[in-house]
Amino acid sequence: MGENVSFWQSLVTGHPVCSEWKQEAxxxxxxxxxxxxxxxxxxxxxxxxxxxxxxxxxxxxxxxxxxxxxxxxxxxxxxxxxxxxxxxxxxxxxxxxxxxxVTFDKEFQDVYSSVFQPLGISLTVFRKIISYCNAEVVTLERDHCYAVQGKTPIDKLSMLVSGRIRVTVDGEFLHYIFPLQFLDSPEWDSLRPSEEGVFQVTLTAETKCRYITWRRKKLYLLFAKHRLISRLFSVLIRGDIADKLYALNEKVFVDSGFRFDIRLPNYYHVALPGRSNTATPIIRVQDFSTKRKSAKRL
Structure with missing residues:
Protein backbone atom coordinates (compact mmCIF):
# COMPACT_ATOMS: atom_id res chain seq x y z
CA MET A 1 0.00 0.00 0.00
CA GLY A 2 2.85 2.34 0.89
CA GLU A 3 4.47 1.71 -2.48
CA ASN A 4 1.22 2.66 -4.26
CA VAL A 5 0.94 5.88 -2.23
CA SER A 6 4.51 6.86 -3.01
CA PHE A 7 3.89 6.15 -6.69
CA TRP A 8 0.85 8.40 -6.83
CA GLN A 9 2.62 11.07 -4.79
CA SER A 10 5.56 11.03 -7.15
CA LEU A 11 3.19 11.12 -10.10
CA VAL A 12 1.19 14.08 -8.79
CA THR A 13 3.65 16.08 -6.70
CA GLY A 14 7.00 14.60 -7.68
CA HIS A 15 7.52 16.85 -10.65
CA PRO A 16 8.54 20.51 -10.39
CA VAL A 17 5.66 22.99 -10.47
CA CYS A 18 5.85 25.85 -12.95
CA SER A 19 7.19 28.75 -10.94
CA GLU A 20 6.68 31.18 -13.78
CA TRP A 21 5.11 31.00 -17.21
CA LYS A 22 6.93 31.71 -20.40
CA GLN A 23 6.29 35.31 -21.33
CA GLU A 24 6.53 35.12 -25.10
CA ALA A 25 4.08 33.00 -27.08
CA VAL A 102 -18.95 4.77 -55.65
CA THR A 103 -19.93 5.76 -59.18
CA PHE A 104 -23.05 4.69 -61.03
CA ASP A 105 -24.64 4.88 -64.43
CA LYS A 106 -26.77 7.92 -65.19
CA GLU A 107 -30.02 6.08 -64.43
CA PHE A 108 -28.78 4.92 -61.02
CA GLN A 109 -27.48 8.40 -60.23
CA ASP A 110 -30.83 9.99 -61.15
CA VAL A 111 -32.73 7.54 -58.97
CA TYR A 112 -30.36 8.14 -56.06
CA SER A 113 -30.60 11.93 -56.34
CA SER A 114 -34.40 11.96 -56.67
CA VAL A 115 -35.50 9.13 -54.34
CA PHE A 116 -32.82 7.90 -51.95
CA GLN A 117 -30.69 10.96 -51.20
CA PRO A 118 -33.64 13.08 -49.91
CA LEU A 119 -34.29 10.28 -47.40
CA GLY A 120 -30.75 10.54 -46.04
CA ILE A 121 -29.45 7.32 -47.63
CA SER A 122 -25.68 7.41 -48.10
CA LEU A 123 -23.86 6.39 -51.24
CA THR A 124 -22.43 3.31 -49.50
CA VAL A 125 -25.91 2.03 -48.60
CA PHE A 126 -27.17 2.75 -52.11
CA ARG A 127 -24.18 0.87 -53.53
CA LYS A 128 -25.24 -2.18 -51.49
CA ILE A 129 -28.75 -1.90 -52.92
CA ILE A 130 -27.34 -1.80 -56.44
CA SER A 131 -24.41 -4.23 -56.29
CA TYR A 132 -25.66 -6.90 -53.88
CA CYS A 133 -28.85 -7.52 -55.84
CA ASN A 134 -27.21 -7.17 -59.26
CA ALA A 135 -29.58 -4.37 -60.21
CA GLU A 136 -29.60 -3.59 -63.90
CA VAL A 137 -31.06 -1.03 -66.27
CA VAL A 138 -33.39 -2.52 -68.89
CA THR A 139 -34.85 -0.88 -72.01
CA LEU A 140 -38.47 -1.57 -72.96
CA GLU A 141 -39.46 -0.60 -76.48
CA ARG A 142 -42.76 1.08 -77.30
CA ASP A 143 -45.83 -1.22 -77.27
CA HIS A 144 -43.81 -4.01 -75.66
CA CYS A 145 -45.15 -5.56 -72.46
CA TYR A 146 -43.35 -5.60 -69.14
CA ALA A 147 -45.93 -8.05 -67.77
CA VAL A 148 -48.91 -9.92 -69.22
CA GLN A 149 -52.01 -10.60 -67.15
CA GLY A 150 -52.15 -14.15 -65.82
CA LYS A 151 -48.83 -15.18 -67.42
CA THR A 152 -45.84 -13.19 -66.19
CA PRO A 153 -44.47 -14.46 -62.84
CA ILE A 154 -43.83 -12.02 -60.00
CA ASP A 155 -40.09 -12.54 -59.56
CA LYS A 156 -38.64 -9.03 -59.54
CA LEU A 157 -39.17 -5.43 -58.46
CA SER A 158 -38.66 -2.59 -60.93
CA MET A 159 -38.66 1.19 -60.88
CA LEU A 160 -39.37 3.24 -64.00
CA VAL A 161 -36.65 5.74 -64.87
CA SER A 162 -37.96 7.21 -68.13
CA GLY A 163 -41.02 6.81 -70.32
CA ARG A 164 -44.61 5.90 -69.45
CA ILE A 165 -46.30 2.54 -68.76
CA ARG A 166 -50.01 1.84 -69.31
CA VAL A 167 -51.71 -0.54 -66.86
CA THR A 168 -54.75 -2.49 -68.08
CA VAL A 169 -56.87 -5.36 -66.81
CA ASP A 170 -58.94 -7.42 -69.27
CA GLY A 171 -58.20 -4.74 -71.85
CA GLU A 172 -59.64 -1.93 -69.67
CA PHE A 173 -57.35 1.00 -68.84
CA LEU A 174 -56.58 1.49 -65.13
CA HIS A 175 -53.82 4.07 -64.75
CA TYR A 176 -50.37 5.14 -65.90
CA ILE A 177 -47.01 4.54 -64.30
CA PHE A 178 -44.65 7.50 -64.49
CA PRO A 179 -40.87 7.83 -63.87
CA LEU A 180 -39.62 7.13 -60.33
CA GLN A 181 -42.64 4.89 -59.65
CA PHE A 182 -42.45 1.15 -59.11
CA LEU A 183 -43.85 -1.02 -61.87
CA ASP A 184 -44.98 -3.88 -59.66
CA SER A 185 -45.37 -2.57 -56.10
CA PRO A 186 -48.91 -4.00 -55.58
CA GLU A 187 -47.74 -7.43 -56.74
CA TRP A 188 -44.68 -7.25 -54.50
CA ASP A 189 -46.75 -6.33 -51.45
CA SER A 190 -49.39 -8.99 -52.12
CA LEU A 191 -47.01 -11.94 -51.77
CA ARG A 192 -44.97 -13.26 -48.89
CA PRO A 193 -41.29 -14.07 -49.48
CA SER A 194 -42.03 -17.78 -49.78
CA GLU A 195 -45.04 -17.36 -52.09
CA GLU A 196 -45.19 -17.21 -55.87
CA GLY A 197 -47.73 -15.59 -58.15
CA VAL A 198 -48.44 -14.03 -61.52
CA PHE A 199 -49.48 -10.54 -62.59
CA GLN A 200 -53.20 -9.78 -62.57
CA VAL A 201 -52.71 -6.78 -64.86
CA THR A 202 -50.90 -6.06 -68.12
CA LEU A 203 -48.17 -3.41 -68.22
CA THR A 204 -47.44 -1.99 -71.68
CA ALA A 205 -44.93 0.68 -72.67
CA GLU A 206 -46.59 3.68 -74.33
CA THR A 207 -43.19 5.16 -75.11
CA LYS A 208 -39.64 3.86 -75.09
CA CYS A 209 -38.96 3.15 -71.42
CA ARG A 210 -35.98 2.40 -69.23
CA TYR A 211 -36.30 0.89 -65.78
CA ILE A 212 -34.14 -0.45 -62.97
CA THR A 213 -34.94 -3.99 -61.88
CA TRP A 214 -33.98 -6.07 -58.85
CA ARG A 215 -34.42 -9.83 -58.49
CA ARG A 216 -36.99 -10.70 -55.83
CA LYS A 217 -35.01 -13.41 -54.01
CA LYS A 218 -31.83 -11.35 -53.80
CA LEU A 219 -33.74 -8.37 -52.46
CA TYR A 220 -35.20 -10.50 -49.67
CA LEU A 221 -31.71 -11.75 -48.80
CA LEU A 222 -30.52 -8.14 -48.64
CA PHE A 223 -33.49 -7.22 -46.41
CA ALA A 224 -32.61 -10.05 -44.04
CA LYS A 225 -29.08 -8.67 -43.61
CA HIS A 226 -29.89 -4.95 -43.46
CA ARG A 227 -33.00 -3.90 -41.54
CA LEU A 228 -32.55 -0.26 -42.59
CA ILE A 229 -32.82 -1.17 -46.28
CA SER A 230 -35.83 -3.38 -45.56
CA ARG A 231 -37.67 -0.53 -43.85
CA LEU A 232 -36.66 1.87 -46.60
CA PHE A 233 -38.18 -0.28 -49.35
CA SER A 234 -41.25 -0.93 -47.23
CA VAL A 235 -41.91 2.81 -46.98
CA LEU A 236 -41.19 3.41 -50.69
CA ILE A 237 -43.39 0.53 -51.88
CA ARG A 238 -46.35 1.40 -49.67
CA GLY A 239 -46.14 5.06 -50.68
CA ASP A 240 -46.11 3.97 -54.32
CA ILE A 241 -49.19 1.80 -53.78
CA ALA A 242 -50.97 4.76 -52.20
CA ASP A 243 -50.19 6.89 -55.26
CA LYS A 244 -51.65 4.21 -57.52
CA LEU A 245 -54.82 4.01 -55.42
CA TYR A 246 -55.28 7.78 -55.71
CA ALA A 247 -54.81 7.50 -59.46
CA LEU A 248 -57.60 4.91 -59.55
CA ASN A 249 -59.74 7.10 -57.29
CA GLU A 250 -59.70 9.85 -59.90
CA LYS A 251 -61.64 7.59 -62.27
CA VAL A 252 -64.40 6.51 -59.90
CA PHE A 253 -67.68 8.44 -59.43
CA VAL A 254 -71.22 7.75 -58.25
CA ASP A 255 -74.28 7.79 -60.48
CA SER A 256 -75.35 11.31 -59.47
CA GLY A 257 -72.07 12.88 -60.55
CA PHE A 258 -70.34 13.08 -57.18
CA ARG A 259 -66.76 11.85 -57.26
CA PHE A 260 -66.36 8.73 -55.17
CA ASP A 261 -63.57 8.75 -52.60
CA ILE A 262 -62.22 5.32 -51.71
CA ARG A 263 -61.14 6.67 -48.33
CA LEU A 264 -64.66 7.80 -47.32
CA PRO A 265 -67.20 5.39 -48.83
CA ASN A 266 -69.86 6.09 -46.21
CA TYR A 267 -69.75 9.82 -46.82
CA TYR A 268 -72.01 9.56 -49.87
CA HIS A 269 -74.81 7.95 -47.89
CA VAL A 270 -75.42 11.30 -46.22
CA ALA A 271 -73.97 13.70 -48.80
CA LEU A 272 -76.24 12.87 -51.71
CA PRO A 273 -79.43 14.97 -51.68
CA GLY A 274 -82.76 13.15 -51.66
CA ARG A 275 -81.27 9.81 -50.57
CA SER A 276 -81.79 7.92 -47.37
CA ASN A 277 -78.83 7.04 -45.21
CA THR A 278 -79.32 3.35 -45.96
CA ALA A 279 -79.26 3.71 -49.72
CA THR A 280 -76.12 2.59 -51.48
CA PRO A 281 -75.05 4.75 -54.42
CA ILE A 282 -74.11 3.13 -57.69
CA ILE A 283 -70.38 3.36 -58.32
CA ARG A 284 -69.20 3.76 -61.87
CA VAL A 285 -65.72 3.72 -63.37
CA GLN A 286 -65.16 6.48 -65.86
CA ASP A 287 -63.18 5.54 -68.97
CA PHE A 288 -61.13 8.64 -69.65
CA SER A 289 -59.32 6.99 -72.58
CA THR A 290 -62.65 6.68 -74.49
CA LYS A 291 -63.45 10.33 -73.81
CA ARG A 292 -60.07 11.39 -75.10
CA LYS A 293 -60.51 9.38 -78.29
CA SER A 294 -63.98 10.88 -78.97
CA ALA A 295 -62.65 14.37 -78.33
CA LYS A 296 -59.87 13.81 -80.85
CA ARG A 297 -62.39 12.68 -83.46
CA LEU A 298 -64.41 15.85 -82.91
Missing part, protein backbone atom coordinates in the same frame (compact mmCIF):
# COMPACT_ATOMS: atom_id res chain seq x y z
CA UNK A 26 5.08 30.28 -29.49
CA UNK A 27 5.59 31.15 -33.12
CA UNK A 28 2.89 31.68 -35.72
CA UNK A 29 3.35 28.16 -37.14
CA UNK A 30 2.36 26.58 -33.81
CA UNK A 31 -0.66 28.87 -33.51
CA UNK A 32 -1.72 27.99 -37.07
CA UNK A 33 -1.39 24.29 -36.24
CA UNK A 34 -3.71 24.74 -33.25
CA UNK A 35 -6.28 26.63 -35.32
CA UNK A 36 -6.26 23.93 -38.02
CA UNK A 37 -6.69 21.22 -35.40
CA UNK A 38 -9.71 22.99 -33.93
CA UNK A 39 -11.24 23.37 -37.40
CA UNK A 40 -10.66 19.67 -38.04
CA UNK A 41 -12.62 18.77 -34.91
CA UNK A 42 -15.67 20.52 -36.38
CA UNK A 43 -16.11 18.02 -39.22
CA UNK A 44 -19.22 15.94 -39.74
CA UNK A 45 -19.92 12.32 -40.63
CA UNK A 46 -19.99 10.55 -43.96
CA UNK A 47 -17.31 10.47 -46.64
CA UNK A 48 -17.06 14.21 -47.15
CA UNK A 49 -17.14 14.88 -43.41
CA UNK A 50 -14.27 12.47 -42.83
CA UNK A 51 -12.32 13.99 -45.71
CA UNK A 52 -12.78 17.40 -44.09
CA UNK A 53 -11.57 16.12 -40.70
CA UNK A 54 -8.49 14.29 -41.98
CA UNK A 55 -7.52 17.12 -44.32
CA UNK A 56 -7.42 19.67 -41.51
CA UNK A 57 -5.73 17.22 -39.15
CA UNK A 58 -3.04 16.57 -41.76
CA UNK A 59 -2.41 20.30 -42.19
CA UNK A 60 -2.28 20.73 -38.41
CA UNK A 61 0.25 17.92 -37.92
CA UNK A 62 2.29 19.25 -40.85
CA UNK A 63 2.53 22.67 -39.19
CA UNK A 64 3.43 21.02 -35.88
CA UNK A 65 6.22 19.06 -37.62
CA UNK A 66 7.61 22.28 -39.10
CA UNK A 67 7.37 23.97 -35.70
CA UNK A 68 9.14 21.05 -33.95
CA UNK A 69 11.86 20.95 -36.64
CA UNK A 70 12.61 24.69 -36.81
CA UNK A 71 11.69 26.21 -33.43
CA UNK A 72 11.69 23.53 -30.73
CA UNK A 73 14.31 21.25 -32.31
CA UNK A 74 12.70 18.27 -30.54
CA UNK A 75 13.09 14.97 -32.35
CA UNK A 76 10.33 13.20 -30.38
CA UNK A 77 7.76 15.95 -31.03
CA UNK A 78 8.64 15.93 -34.70
CA UNK A 79 8.51 12.11 -34.93
CA UNK A 80 5.09 11.72 -33.31
CA UNK A 81 3.51 14.44 -35.38
CA UNK A 82 5.07 13.08 -38.54
CA UNK A 83 3.56 9.65 -37.81
CA UNK A 84 0.15 11.25 -37.29
CA UNK A 85 0.58 13.18 -40.54
CA UNK A 86 1.28 9.95 -42.45
CA UNK A 87 -1.79 8.27 -40.90
CA UNK A 88 -4.01 11.18 -41.98
CA UNK A 89 -2.63 11.09 -45.52
CA UNK A 90 -3.30 7.35 -45.75
CA UNK A 91 -6.87 7.89 -44.53
CA UNK A 92 -7.41 10.64 -47.10
CA UNK A 93 -6.19 8.39 -49.92
CA UNK A 94 -8.43 5.55 -48.71
CA UNK A 95 -11.51 7.80 -48.53
CA UNK A 96 -10.80 9.31 -51.94
CA UNK A 97 -10.54 5.83 -53.43
CA UNK A 98 -13.85 4.80 -51.85
CA UNK A 99 -15.55 7.93 -53.18
CA UNK A 100 -14.18 7.28 -56.64
CA UNK A 101 -15.39 3.67 -56.58
Missing amino acids: EGSIYQLASVLFVLGCMGGSGFFGLLYVYAFFALSFLCTCIWAWLDVCAADVFSWNFILLVICIVQIIHLAYQLRS
Whole structure:
Protein backbone atom coordinates (compact mmCIF):
# COMPACT_ATOMS: atom_id res chain seq x y z
CA MET A 1 0.00 0.00 0.00
CA GLY A 2 2.85 2.34 0.89
CA GLU A 3 4.47 1.71 -2.48
CA ASN A 4 1.22 2.66 -4.26
CA VAL A 5 0.94 5.88 -2.23
CA SER A 6 4.51 6.86 -3.01
CA PHE A 7 3.89 6.15 -6.69
CA TRP A 8 0.85 8.40 -6.83
CA GLN A 9 2.62 11.07 -4.79
CA SER A 10 5.56 11.03 -7.15
CA LEU A 11 3.19 11.12 -10.10
CA VAL A 12 1.19 14.08 -8.79
CA THR A 13 3.65 16.08 -6.70
CA GLY A 14 7.00 14.60 -7.68
CA HIS A 15 7.52 16.85 -10.65
CA PRO A 16 8.54 20.51 -10.39
CA VAL A 17 5.66 22.99 -10.47
CA CYS A 18 5.85 25.85 -12.95
CA SER A 19 7.19 28.75 -10.94
CA GLU A 20 6.68 31.18 -13.78
CA TRP A 21 5.11 31.00 -17.21
CA LYS A 22 6.93 31.71 -20.40
CA GLN A 23 6.29 35.31 -21.33
CA GLU A 24 6.53 35.12 -25.10
CA ALA A 25 4.08 33.00 -27.08
CA GLU A 26 5.08 30.28 -29.49
CA GLY A 27 5.59 31.15 -33.12
CA SER A 28 2.89 31.68 -35.72
CA ILE A 29 3.35 28.16 -37.14
CA TYR A 30 2.36 26.58 -33.81
CA GLN A 31 -0.66 28.87 -33.51
CA LEU A 32 -1.72 27.99 -37.07
CA ALA A 33 -1.39 24.29 -36.24
CA SER A 34 -3.71 24.74 -33.25
CA VAL A 35 -6.28 26.63 -35.32
CA LEU A 36 -6.26 23.93 -38.02
CA PHE A 37 -6.69 21.22 -35.40
CA VAL A 38 -9.71 22.99 -33.93
CA LEU A 39 -11.24 23.37 -37.40
CA GLY A 40 -10.66 19.67 -38.04
CA CYS A 41 -12.62 18.77 -34.91
CA MET A 42 -15.67 20.52 -36.38
CA GLY A 43 -16.11 18.02 -39.22
CA GLY A 44 -19.22 15.94 -39.74
CA SER A 45 -19.92 12.32 -40.63
CA GLY A 46 -19.99 10.55 -43.96
CA PHE A 47 -17.31 10.47 -46.64
CA PHE A 48 -17.06 14.21 -47.15
CA GLY A 49 -17.14 14.88 -43.41
CA LEU A 50 -14.27 12.47 -42.83
CA LEU A 51 -12.32 13.99 -45.71
CA TYR A 52 -12.78 17.40 -44.09
CA VAL A 53 -11.57 16.12 -40.70
CA TYR A 54 -8.49 14.29 -41.98
CA ALA A 55 -7.52 17.12 -44.32
CA PHE A 56 -7.42 19.67 -41.51
CA PHE A 57 -5.73 17.22 -39.15
CA ALA A 58 -3.04 16.57 -41.76
CA LEU A 59 -2.41 20.30 -42.19
CA SER A 60 -2.28 20.73 -38.41
CA PHE A 61 0.25 17.92 -37.92
CA LEU A 62 2.29 19.25 -40.85
CA CYS A 63 2.53 22.67 -39.19
CA THR A 64 3.43 21.02 -35.88
CA CYS A 65 6.22 19.06 -37.62
CA ILE A 66 7.61 22.28 -39.10
CA TRP A 67 7.37 23.97 -35.70
CA ALA A 68 9.14 21.05 -33.95
CA TRP A 69 11.86 20.95 -36.64
CA LEU A 70 12.61 24.69 -36.81
CA ASP A 71 11.69 26.21 -33.43
CA VAL A 72 11.69 23.53 -30.73
CA CYS A 73 14.31 21.25 -32.31
CA ALA A 74 12.70 18.27 -30.54
CA ALA A 75 13.09 14.97 -32.35
CA ASP A 76 10.33 13.20 -30.38
CA VAL A 77 7.76 15.95 -31.03
CA PHE A 78 8.64 15.93 -34.70
CA SER A 79 8.51 12.11 -34.93
CA TRP A 80 5.09 11.72 -33.31
CA ASN A 81 3.51 14.44 -35.38
CA PHE A 82 5.07 13.08 -38.54
CA ILE A 83 3.56 9.65 -37.81
CA LEU A 84 0.15 11.25 -37.29
CA LEU A 85 0.58 13.18 -40.54
CA VAL A 86 1.28 9.95 -42.45
CA ILE A 87 -1.79 8.27 -40.90
CA CYS A 88 -4.01 11.18 -41.98
CA ILE A 89 -2.63 11.09 -45.52
CA VAL A 90 -3.30 7.35 -45.75
CA GLN A 91 -6.87 7.89 -44.53
CA ILE A 92 -7.41 10.64 -47.10
CA ILE A 93 -6.19 8.39 -49.92
CA HIS A 94 -8.43 5.55 -48.71
CA LEU A 95 -11.51 7.80 -48.53
CA ALA A 96 -10.80 9.31 -51.94
CA TYR A 97 -10.54 5.83 -53.43
CA GLN A 98 -13.85 4.80 -51.85
CA LEU A 99 -15.55 7.93 -53.18
CA ARG A 100 -14.18 7.28 -56.64
CA SER A 101 -15.39 3.67 -56.58
CA VAL A 102 -18.95 4.77 -55.65
CA THR A 103 -19.93 5.76 -59.18
CA PHE A 104 -23.05 4.69 -61.03
CA ASP A 105 -24.64 4.88 -64.43
CA LYS A 106 -26.77 7.92 -65.19
CA GLU A 107 -30.02 6.08 -64.43
CA PHE A 108 -28.78 4.92 -61.02
CA GLN A 109 -27.48 8.40 -60.23
CA ASP A 110 -30.83 9.99 -61.15
CA VAL A 111 -32.73 7.54 -58.97
CA TYR A 112 -30.36 8.14 -56.06
CA SER A 113 -30.60 11.93 -56.34
CA SER A 114 -34.40 11.96 -56.67
CA VAL A 115 -35.50 9.13 -54.34
CA PHE A 116 -32.82 7.90 -51.95
CA GLN A 117 -30.69 10.96 -51.20
CA PRO A 118 -33.64 13.08 -49.91
CA LEU A 119 -34.29 10.28 -47.40
CA GLY A 120 -30.75 10.54 -46.04
CA ILE A 121 -29.45 7.32 -47.63
CA SER A 122 -25.68 7.41 -48.10
CA LEU A 123 -23.86 6.39 -51.24
CA THR A 124 -22.43 3.31 -49.50
CA VAL A 125 -25.91 2.03 -48.60
CA PHE A 126 -27.17 2.75 -52.11
CA ARG A 127 -24.18 0.87 -53.53
CA LYS A 128 -25.24 -2.18 -51.49
CA ILE A 129 -28.75 -1.90 -52.92
CA ILE A 130 -27.34 -1.80 -56.44
CA SER A 131 -24.41 -4.23 -56.29
CA TYR A 132 -25.66 -6.90 -53.88
CA CYS A 133 -28.85 -7.52 -55.84
CA ASN A 134 -27.21 -7.17 -59.26
CA ALA A 135 -29.58 -4.37 -60.21
CA GLU A 136 -29.60 -3.59 -63.90
CA VAL A 137 -31.06 -1.03 -66.27
CA VAL A 138 -33.39 -2.52 -68.89
CA THR A 139 -34.85 -0.88 -72.01
CA LEU A 140 -38.47 -1.57 -72.96
CA GLU A 141 -39.46 -0.60 -76.48
CA ARG A 142 -42.76 1.08 -77.30
CA ASP A 143 -45.83 -1.22 -77.27
CA HIS A 144 -43.81 -4.01 -75.66
CA CYS A 145 -45.15 -5.56 -72.46
CA TYR A 146 -43.35 -5.60 -69.14
CA ALA A 147 -45.93 -8.05 -67.77
CA VAL A 148 -48.91 -9.92 -69.22
CA GLN A 149 -52.01 -10.60 -67.15
CA GLY A 150 -52.15 -14.15 -65.82
CA LYS A 151 -48.83 -15.18 -67.42
CA THR A 152 -45.84 -13.19 -66.19
CA PRO A 153 -44.47 -14.46 -62.84
CA ILE A 154 -43.83 -12.02 -60.00
CA ASP A 155 -40.09 -12.54 -59.56
CA LYS A 156 -38.64 -9.03 -59.54
CA LEU A 157 -39.17 -5.43 -58.46
CA SER A 158 -38.66 -2.59 -60.93
CA MET A 159 -38.66 1.19 -60.88
CA LEU A 160 -39.37 3.24 -64.00
CA VAL A 161 -36.65 5.74 -64.87
CA SER A 162 -37.96 7.21 -68.13
CA GLY A 163 -41.02 6.81 -70.32
CA ARG A 164 -44.61 5.90 -69.45
CA ILE A 165 -46.30 2.54 -68.76
CA ARG A 166 -50.01 1.84 -69.31
CA VAL A 167 -51.71 -0.54 -66.86
CA THR A 168 -54.75 -2.49 -68.08
CA VAL A 169 -56.87 -5.36 -66.81
CA ASP A 170 -58.94 -7.42 -69.27
CA GLY A 171 -58.20 -4.74 -71.85
CA GLU A 172 -59.64 -1.93 -69.67
CA PHE A 173 -57.35 1.00 -68.84
CA LEU A 174 -56.58 1.49 -65.13
CA HIS A 175 -53.82 4.07 -64.75
CA TYR A 176 -50.37 5.14 -65.90
CA ILE A 177 -47.01 4.54 -64.30
CA PHE A 178 -44.65 7.50 -64.49
CA PRO A 179 -40.87 7.83 -63.87
CA LEU A 180 -39.62 7.13 -60.33
CA GLN A 181 -42.64 4.89 -59.65
CA PHE A 182 -42.45 1.15 -59.11
CA LEU A 183 -43.85 -1.02 -61.87
CA ASP A 184 -44.98 -3.88 -59.66
CA SER A 185 -45.37 -2.57 -56.10
CA PRO A 186 -48.91 -4.00 -55.58
CA GLU A 187 -47.74 -7.43 -56.74
CA TRP A 188 -44.68 -7.25 -54.50
CA ASP A 189 -46.75 -6.33 -51.45
CA SER A 190 -49.39 -8.99 -52.12
CA LEU A 191 -47.01 -11.94 -51.77
CA ARG A 192 -44.97 -13.26 -48.89
CA PRO A 193 -41.29 -14.07 -49.48
CA SER A 194 -42.03 -17.78 -49.78
CA GLU A 195 -45.04 -17.36 -52.09
CA GLU A 196 -45.19 -17.21 -55.87
CA GLY A 197 -47.73 -15.59 -58.15
CA VAL A 198 -48.44 -14.03 -61.52
CA PHE A 199 -49.48 -10.54 -62.59
CA GLN A 200 -53.20 -9.78 -62.57
CA VAL A 201 -52.71 -6.78 -64.86
CA THR A 202 -50.90 -6.06 -68.12
CA LEU A 203 -48.17 -3.41 -68.22
CA THR A 204 -47.44 -1.99 -71.68
CA ALA A 205 -44.93 0.68 -72.67
CA GLU A 206 -46.59 3.68 -74.33
CA THR A 207 -43.19 5.16 -75.11
CA LYS A 208 -39.64 3.86 -75.09
CA CYS A 209 -38.96 3.15 -71.42
CA ARG A 210 -35.98 2.40 -69.23
CA TYR A 211 -36.30 0.89 -65.78
CA ILE A 212 -34.14 -0.45 -62.97
CA THR A 213 -34.94 -3.99 -61.88
CA TRP A 214 -33.98 -6.07 -58.85
CA ARG A 215 -34.42 -9.83 -58.49
CA ARG A 216 -36.99 -10.70 -55.83
CA LYS A 217 -35.01 -13.41 -54.01
CA LYS A 218 -31.83 -11.35 -53.80
CA LEU A 219 -33.74 -8.37 -52.46
CA TYR A 220 -35.20 -10.50 -49.67
CA LEU A 221 -31.71 -11.75 -48.80
CA LEU A 222 -30.52 -8.14 -48.64
CA PHE A 223 -33.49 -7.22 -46.41
CA ALA A 224 -32.61 -10.05 -44.04
CA LYS A 225 -29.08 -8.67 -43.61
CA HIS A 226 -29.89 -4.95 -43.46
CA ARG A 227 -33.00 -3.90 -41.54
CA LEU A 228 -32.55 -0.26 -42.59
CA ILE A 229 -32.82 -1.17 -46.28
CA SER A 230 -35.83 -3.38 -45.56
CA ARG A 231 -37.67 -0.53 -43.85
CA LEU A 232 -36.66 1.87 -46.60
CA PHE A 233 -38.18 -0.28 -49.35
CA SER A 234 -41.25 -0.93 -47.23
CA VAL A 235 -41.91 2.81 -46.98
CA LEU A 236 -41.19 3.41 -50.69
CA ILE A 237 -43.39 0.53 -51.88
CA ARG A 238 -46.35 1.40 -49.67
CA GLY A 239 -46.14 5.06 -50.68
CA ASP A 240 -46.11 3.97 -54.32
CA ILE A 241 -49.19 1.80 -53.78
CA ALA A 242 -50.97 4.76 -52.20
CA ASP A 243 -50.19 6.89 -55.26
CA LYS A 244 -51.65 4.21 -57.52
CA LEU A 245 -54.82 4.01 -55.42
CA TYR A 246 -55.28 7.78 -55.71
CA ALA A 247 -54.81 7.50 -59.46
CA LEU A 248 -57.60 4.91 -59.55
CA ASN A 249 -59.74 7.10 -57.29
CA GLU A 250 -59.70 9.85 -59.90
CA LYS A 251 -61.64 7.59 -62.27
CA VAL A 252 -64.40 6.51 -59.90
CA PHE A 253 -67.68 8.44 -59.43
CA VAL A 254 -71.22 7.75 -58.25
CA ASP A 255 -74.28 7.79 -60.48
CA SER A 256 -75.35 11.31 -59.47
CA GLY A 257 -72.07 12.88 -60.55
CA PHE A 258 -70.34 13.08 -57.18
CA ARG A 259 -66.76 11.85 -57.26
CA PHE A 260 -66.36 8.73 -55.17
CA ASP A 261 -63.57 8.75 -52.60
CA ILE A 262 -62.22 5.32 -51.71
CA ARG A 263 -61.14 6.67 -48.33
CA LEU A 264 -64.66 7.80 -47.32
CA PRO A 265 -67.20 5.39 -48.83
CA ASN A 266 -69.86 6.09 -46.21
CA TYR A 267 -69.75 9.82 -46.82
CA TYR A 268 -72.01 9.56 -49.87
CA HIS A 269 -74.81 7.95 -47.89
CA VAL A 270 -75.42 11.30 -46.22
CA ALA A 271 -73.97 13.70 -48.80
CA LEU A 272 -76.24 12.87 -51.71
CA PRO A 273 -79.43 14.97 -51.68
CA GLY A 274 -82.76 13.15 -51.66
CA ARG A 275 -81.27 9.81 -50.57
CA SER A 276 -81.79 7.92 -47.37
CA ASN A 277 -78.83 7.04 -45.21
CA THR A 278 -79.32 3.35 -45.96
CA ALA A 279 -79.26 3.71 -49.72
CA THR A 280 -76.12 2.59 -51.48
CA PRO A 281 -75.05 4.75 -54.42
CA ILE A 282 -74.11 3.13 -57.69
CA ILE A 283 -70.38 3.36 -58.32
CA ARG A 284 -69.20 3.76 -61.87
CA VAL A 285 -65.72 3.72 -63.37
CA GLN A 286 -65.16 6.48 -65.86
CA ASP A 287 -63.18 5.54 -68.97
CA PHE A 288 -61.13 8.64 -69.65
CA SER A 289 -59.32 6.99 -72.58
CA THR A 290 -62.65 6.68 -74.49
CA LYS A 291 -63.45 10.33 -73.81
CA ARG A 292 -60.07 11.39 -75.10
CA LYS A 293 -60.51 9.38 -78.29
CA SER A 294 -63.98 10.88 -78.97
CA ALA A 295 -62.65 14.37 -78.33
CA LYS A 296 -59.87 13.81 -80.85
CA ARG A 297 -62.39 12.68 -83.46
CA LEU A 298 -64.41 15.85 -82.91
